[in-house]
Amino acid sequence: MNESKSNSQLAKLVADLEEDTVLELVxxxxxxxxxxxxIIDECNQGMRDVGQRYExxxxxxxxxxxxxxxxxxxxxxxxxxxxxxxxGNASGRVLVGTVSGDIxxxxxxxxxxxxxxxxxxxxxxxxxxxxDVFAAKAVEIKPDIVxxxxxITASFETMKETVTALRDQAKEHQLSFPxxxxxxxxxxxxxxxxxxxxxxxxxxAGVRLCEELLGKQ
Ligand code: B12
Numbered sequence: 777m778n779e780s781k782s783n784s785q786l787a788k789l790v791a792d793l794e795e796d797t798v799l800e801l802v803x804x805x806x807x808x809x810x811x812x813x814x815i816i817d818e819c820n821q822g823m824r825d826v827g828q829r830y831e832x833x834x835x836x837x838x839x840x841x842x843x844x845x846x847x848x849x850x851x852x853x854x855x856x857x858x859x860x861x862x863x864g865n866a867s868g869r870v871l872v873g874t875v876s877g878d879i880x881x882x883x884x885x886x887x888x889x890x891x892x893x894x895x896x897x898x899x900x901x902x903x904x905x906x907x908d909v910f911a912a913k914a915v916e917i918k919p920d921i922v923x924x925x926x927x928i929t930a931s932f933e934t935m936k937e938t939v940t941a942l943r944d945q946a947k948e949h950q951l952s953f954p955x956x957x958x959x960x961x962x963x964x965x966x967x968x969x970x971x972x973x974x975x976x977x978x979x980x981a982g983v984r985l986c987e988e989l990l991g992k993q
Contacts, residue, residue, distance in 0.1 A: 778791075785801070786798065786801055786802070786805075786815065786818040786819060786822065787818045787819070787821035787822040787825065787833070788822065788825075789801060789822065789986050790818075790819050790821075790822025790823060790825070790826070790843065790846060790847070790850075791822040791823075791825035791826055791829070793826070793839060793842045793843060793846065795842070795845070795846050795849070798819070798846055798849075798850065799846075799849055799850070799853065801851060801881075802815055802850050802854070806853065806854065806857060809898050812854035812857045812858050812861075813858070815850070815854055816850070816851070816854060816886070819846075819847055819850050820842075823843055823847060823882075824960065826839060826840065826843040827840075829923050835936045835979065844882060844981075847882050848882065849918040851882075851885070851886065851889070855889060858889070858890065858893055859893050861893075862893030862894055862897075863894065863896075867895060867896075867990065868895075868896050868897070868920040868921065868990045869896070869897045869898075869899065869917065869918070869919045869921075870891055870896050870897070870898050870899070870919055870920065870921045870922070870923055870924070870973070870986060871899050871901070871904040871910070871913060871914055871917060871919040871921075871922045871953075872884055872887060872888050872891075872898060872899070872900050872901070872922075872923040872924075872925065873900060873903070873910060873923075873924065873925070874902070874903040874904065874905060874924075874925045874926065874927075874931075874933050875900060875905060875907075875910075875924050875925070875926045875929070875934040875938050875977050876904055876905060876906045876907060876937075876938070877904065877930050877931060877933040877934050878903065878904060878925075878926050878927060878928050878931045878934070879903045879904055880903070880917055880925070880926075880927035880928070880959075881902070881903045881925070883925055883927070883958065883959060883960070883979060884900070884903075884923075884925035886959075886979045887925070887958060887979040887982050887983070888900050888922060889960035890979050890980055890982075890983045891982075891983055891986065892899075894932030894983050894986075894987065896983075896986060898921070899913070899917055901913060901941050905938075907934065907937045907940070907942075908941055909972075910922070910924075910938050910941060910942060911938075911941040911942050911944070911945040912923075912936065912945070914942055914945060914946065914951065914953065918951055919953050920953055920955075920989075920990060921953055921954055921955075921956065921986050921989060921990075922942060922953050922954070922955045922956070923955075923956045923957075923958060923982065923986075924938055924939070924955065924956070924957045924961050924972070925957075925958050926957065926958075926962070927959045927960055927961065928961075929961070931959065932966055932969060932970060935957055935970045935972070936969060936970045936971060939955055939957075939970055939971050939972050940971070942955060943955075954973040954974060954989055955972045955973050955978075955987075956972060956973065956974045956975065956976060956982060956985065957970055957972040957974075957975050958975065958976045958977065958979070958982055959977070960977060962975045962976070962977055963975070963977075
């Protein structure tokens with residue numbers, strides 16, 4: 777199979793919301809032994825395209841919903857293979873959630889799933905999590921790392937509030953944990969505004985960072 781052609785083919789099918797064909801192609805590629813993370817990456821490219829088409833008025837919210845559904849189904853297909861390939865012993869606790877005002881959870885779920893596959897204990901607070909809930913949970917479970925997800929511009933403000941709440945509580949209760957923020961629109965400038973310790977736009981890179989932070993490699 778021509779790698780670069782198939783790369784763009786899968787991304788294009790996702791962008792065109794061709795649910796059945798996407799799932800067939802993903803299954804075929806898994807059967808052929810393709811890397812599940814590469815498949816996810818290509819679908820992610822398609823999702824970015826969906827976002828652009830939405831911005832340009834070509835798709836409406838129904839298109840976003842449909843793309844989310846397709847991605848969820850793709851994850852269902854690849855997850856067992858990722859789990860099979862996974863390595864690692866549980867030795868770190870990570871608190872994750874999508875910040876207040878934001879209900880996007882596909883990327884956050886993927887980060888959580890990959891963390892679990894690599895031996896981390898994951899506590900997922902879900903979506904639209906208020907800063908004080910995040911902070912209270914951190915005090916309760918004393919995580920090694922906290923990961924915040926946010927996909928919309930409005931999340932940057934609530935991420936900042938969440939980082940402040942987490943740090944305040946950490947100081948009061950003498951806790952220490954690095955905070956990682958993630959999401960498709962995060963960059964260095966956003967991170968400087970939010971004040972987190974690290975930022976990531978890739979779930980697997982986030983897992984590697986967590987491993988490094990815990991000195992596992
Ligand atoms: C699917 C989708 C939806 C679905 C979400 C379904 C779900 N269960 O999550 C639904 C329909 C609910 C939705 C709703 C809305 N959406 Co929407 N949505 C998308 C879309 C097309 C794909 C997002 C996605 O899941 N991508 C795939 C995942 C895997 O990527 P990801 O989340 O970025 O995650 C990766 C990394 O970022 C990273 N990661 C993510 N989190 C974390 C956290 C940590 C700690 C780490 C380490 C890594 C990490 O790991 C992942 C894999 O590597 C994006 C387009 C885009 N470019 O992202 C728009 C997009 C995010 N949505 C957008 C908008 C505008 C909306 C709505 C406001 C629409 C509306 N009018 O109602 C609402 C917002 C509701 C709200 N309050 O949150 C805009 C945001 C624009 C902006 N500047 O704010 C986007 C960018 C589309 C666009 N280009 O206009 N949406």
